[in-house]
Amino acid sequence: MRSLLAFFIAISDLAGYKSLVMLMNKGRKIRHRSVVFPKVQLSLGYLKKMVNANLMSGNLDNSFSALMVSGGGESGQAQNGGLGTILSGWKDLPMELLLRIISVAGDDRMVVVASGVCTGWRDALGWGVTSLSFSWCQDHMNDLVISLAHKFPKLQVLSLRQIKPQLEDSAVEAVANYCHDLRELDLSRSFRLTDRSLYALAHGCLHLTRLNISGSSNFSDAALVYLTSQCRNLKCLNLCGCVRAASDRALQAIARNCDQLQSLNLGWCDNITDKGVTSLASGCPELRAVDLCGCVLITDESVVALANGCPHLRSLGLYYCQNITDRAMYSLAANSRVRGKGMSWDAGRSSRSKDDKDGLASLNISQCTALTPPAVQAVCDSFPALHTCPERHSLIISGCLSLTSVHCACALHPHRAGRAILSNHAY
Ligand SMILES: *[C@@H]1O[C@H](CO)[C@@H](O)[C@H](O)[C@H]1NC(C)=O
Ligand SMILES: *[C@@H]1O[C@H](CO)[C@@H](O)[C@H](O)[C@H]1NC(C)=O
Numbered sequence: 001m002r003s004l005l006a007f008f009i010a011i012s013d014l015a016g017y018k019s020l021v022m023l024m025n026k027g028r029k030i031r032h033r034s035v036v037f038p039k040v041q042l043s044l045g046y047l048k049k050m051v052n053a054n055l056m057s058g059n060l061d062n063s064f065s066a067l068m069v070s071g072g073g074e075s076g077q078a079q080n081g082g083l084g085t086i087l088s089g090w091k092d093l094p095m096e097l098l099l100r101i102i103s104v105a106g107d108d109r110m111v112v113v114a115s116g117v118c119t120g121w122r123d124a125l126g127w128g129v130t131s132l133s134f135s136w137c138q139d140h141m142n143d144l145v146i147s148l149a150h151k152f153p154k155l156q157v158l159s160l161r162q163i164k165p166q167l168e169d170s171a172v173e174a175v176a177n178y179c180h181d182l183r184e185l186d187l188s189r190s191f192r193l194t195d196r197s198l199y200a201l202a203h204g205c206l207h208l209t210r211l212n213i214s215g216s217s218n219f220s221d222a223a224l225v226y227l228t229s230q231c232r233n234l235k236c237l238n239l240c241g242c243v244r245a246a247s248d249r250a251l252q253a254i255a256r257n258c259d260q261l262q263s264l265n266l267g268w269c270d271n272i273t274d275k276g277v278t279s280l281a282s283g284c285p286e287l288r289a290v291d292l293c294g295c296v297l298i299t300d301e302s303v304v305a306l307a308n309g310c311p312h313l314r315s316l317g318l319y320y321c322q323n324i325t326d327r328a329m330y331s332l333a334a335n336s337r338v339r340g341k342g343m344s345w346d347a348g349r350s351s352r353s354k355d356d357k358d359g360l361a362s363l364n365i366s367q368c369t370a371l372t373p374p375a376v377q378a379v380c381d382s383f384p385a386l387h388t389c390p391e392r393h394s395l396i397i398s399g400c401l402s403l404t405s406v407h408c409a410c411a412l413h414p415h416r417a418g419r420a421i422l423s424n425h426a427y
């Protein structure tokens, strides 16, 4: 309640009381002229603090349950007090004013409030909103998504990340039924979702480019295979902890269907083997980031395949892949040199920026206990962006006692100097 009052105050502060009254008069039937606008001058900072304090306190969640109880948020006339009752007075506010509220608020939470209570405004709003997050919902995410999905047909980015699992297939189905333009979806930690959700997305959201189902452990690989056969524009896929879904068969399907894939997290998907990863490396040449942490069955074959097949690889996670040996390290290092040589032919003006953009910039080989210092040192020496400086390691070797002698220069000078000489020759 307080937050809404705060918004009135914000309007009078921001646009000025006069223009507010002008807006009000331009509006359609005005029944609420008697609303008192305090001519208080408040700073935006103070206002935001006030609003956030109220939103944090969980009031909003309660208010939503009131709205939900009163029927899908459309009427917004909650009988049991709360936000619904207060807000019924907002229905006749002119569009311009409400637009202003949203732009001032810049906050998904207020978008949702407004869409639930202001009939005329809501439709226009829905057509304009492309990005929403429900991650702040602690209790009513499922109902809220079901009742609001149809109002946001232009939605492109949606976060349904959960602190406690509450989302069910019905909500994802609602999203898939109405939000056909969706590009980015975060469904992480949705333990309660089943394959129905993935099938719904595969039918309704063909333009998905980023999908995060990290920790959603109940999906099967058959459903994931189907999804990748429909959503072929995927660029970023997080399957961390999806032990059932991330099988070799699924990786083969990804390799076949998603040749634009740039980032894939397979953390703790401990059922995958070299078979899956080598297909991936040959089918997805755009890969820049691959996390294989805890994939205990993979061996050097996987790393060699990635080193050879994915020239843009920037980040590789091999944490706890204990069957990785020096051979994997040497293949990474060797590929850097091959590429470096190719580059020097046409080095010219952009060699410096290529240095920054190409090659491994992050390698996590923590707990890879079979590695020896010379092999790791070779990787380190091949990629200027890898280092072991305190505070900002990009070569992570913690837990590898045998590697304490590995040392990558912190100061960029040694690497840079070497490169500079190289590119001078290239001229
Ligand atoms: C996916 O979700 C997890 C868990 O919520 C989060 O840690 C991670 O940053 C997300 N990844 C991407 C690429 O969005
Ligand atoms: C996983 O999904 C199946 C249906 O596909 C369901 O019966 C089961 O209860 C789910 N498991 C969990 C832990 O939610």
Ligand SMILES: *[C@@H]1O[C@H](CO)[C@@H](O)[C@H](O)[C@H]1NC(C)=O
Binding pocket: 243, 244, 247, 248, 271
């Ligand atoms: C692991 O993969 C095999 C086939 O490669 C499959 O039979 C098995 O069910 C999978 N295990 C899990 C936990 O999904």
Ligand SMILES: *[C@@H]1O[C@H](CO)[C@@H](O)[C@H](O)[C@H]1NC(C)=O
Binding pocket: 267, 293, 317, 319, 364, 366, 393, 396
């Ligand atoms: C290395 O990878 C593991 C597994 O993903 C992660 O828990 C750890 O934080 C990483 N180390 C660093 C320093 O990023």
Ligand SMILES: *[C@@H]1O[C@H](CO)[C@@H](O)[C@H](O)[C@H]1NC(C)=O
Binding pocket: 297, 298, 299, 322, 323
């Ligand atoms: C991993 O290494 C262990 C011994 O270090 C070996 O017994 C096992 O067969 C290896 N796994 C694979 C998939 O090569």
